Amino acid sequence: MQPGAKKISVVGEVVTVGADAGARRSGIEAKPLKSSVLVVEDDPPTLQAFEQVLASQGLDLVTEASATAALQRVRESDYAVIFLSERMPDLDGLATARLIRQCERSRSTPIMFLTCTDEDTAPGFRGHEEEVADYLLKPVVPEILRAKISVFADLYRSNAALGREIAGRKAIEKELQNSAQKLRALTAHIQSVREEERTRIAREIHDELGQALTGLRMDLSWLEKRLPGDLTQPAAKIRSMFGLIDDTIQSVRRIASDLRPQVLDEEGLMGAIKLQAREFQARTGIRCKVDLPDVPFVMDQERATGVLRIVQEAMTNVARHARATRVDIRLRLDAGCLVLSVLDNGLGISPTALRSPKALGLRGVRERALLLGGRVAIERADGRGTSVRLSVPLHVQATPGHDLCENTA
DSSP states (O other), rough: OOOEEEEETTTTEEEEEEEEEEEEEEESSSTTOOOEEEEEOOOOOHHHHHHHHHHHOOOEEEEEEEEHHHHHHHOOOSSSSSESOOSSSSSSSHHHHHHHHSGGGGTTOOEEEEEEEOOOTTTHHHHTTTOOSSSSSSSHHHHHHHHHHHHHHHHHHHHHHHHHHHHHHHHHHHHHHHHHHHHHHHHHHHHHHHHHHHHHHHHHHHIHHHHHHHHHHHHHHHHHHTTTOOHHHHHHHHHHHHHHHHHHHHHHHHHHHSSOHHHHHHHHHHHHHHHHHHHHHHHOEEEEEEEEEESOOOOOOHHHHHHHHHHHHHHIIIIIIIOEEEEEEEEEHHHHHHEEEEEOOOSSOOHHHHTTTTTHHHHHHHHHHHHHTTTEEEEESSSSSSSEEEEOOOOOOOOOOSSOOTOOO
8 A cells, every 4th residue: 555545444345545546446346336436636634524425325435636647537437426626736627627528438427626715706617517517615514515426426326227228228129130130031031932932833833734734635636536426425525624624724824823923034024014914904804004114124033023022912902902993003213223113093001901910911012122122112092092112223132121222112
């Protein structure tokens, strides 16, 4: 221990107080919300008053006698409040307060002046409230000191608890964001695997089942040509079988097309949307108007498939719920993004349906848009009907969930 230093006991800890050495801690670690008070002063009676008051309130006392040592302290630790002597050997109190405020760690720590000035000169300190929160006259009155420190200590503990709660909430939020990203990555993988499986099944249905039905039809045609003309009942049965085989072939083509439209691979997204509109109109009787760009564009198969699935889901919702007589599908290019809109003249979607957790189709549309790196807006159109508006980057492979078309949807 240095000359002039002494030990005091403060709530289970040993604190060394000295004019030159400042405070040195030993013993147990402080509790998370335990407050420390920094006193920059070398007057023994004043320090004694602080020792008594802080010991009774369960606070740690850290003392320094110079501004230089105090500045080092505030760079290393946090304090509930800092008491500065008006006069110090190296810097005056106001200059020290300004330097403390420049330190990021102590930018908002309350600072109080210790002064021998009477109350008539106290307003001079009030002109520097950005650096100094309050002042305390010497000799220190323990009751006044206790009251002032109590306020700052309670505020420090509250802020510390709030800070920990905010940090905890941020950690939870980050964990949720990571979980959401992992879930989207898993969803993207599942969608990719599903599309690959659909393509494989569609190819097998088209090639194997389609060829088998074609072969069966050819064999039936061969048999029909060899039947005697007077066998009217077998001939009628064969004609019925022709109709059944033709219907089955059409069903096979429709199922294969629903699984993976071959036109999407052959003619691209615009051709697939045209075919989808024609089939939808023929199946439902709802008129479809398609407005496509005059200039062809290139889009990878994964993104084109995702856009087509959104079109299919939007039109399925129209057929099921809208009671519409017309659907307008528009595709355009805007600043490197593909902008798709599907607008019907039906009843219009309600706000309740938009927020409903049971609206799995709408949720699927939103998830697909996120996986494509775009954005989608589903809303009740002006006047009547529902509008689905999608924006997707054309060529950039965006990170799932990252919006690259912020100003186009």
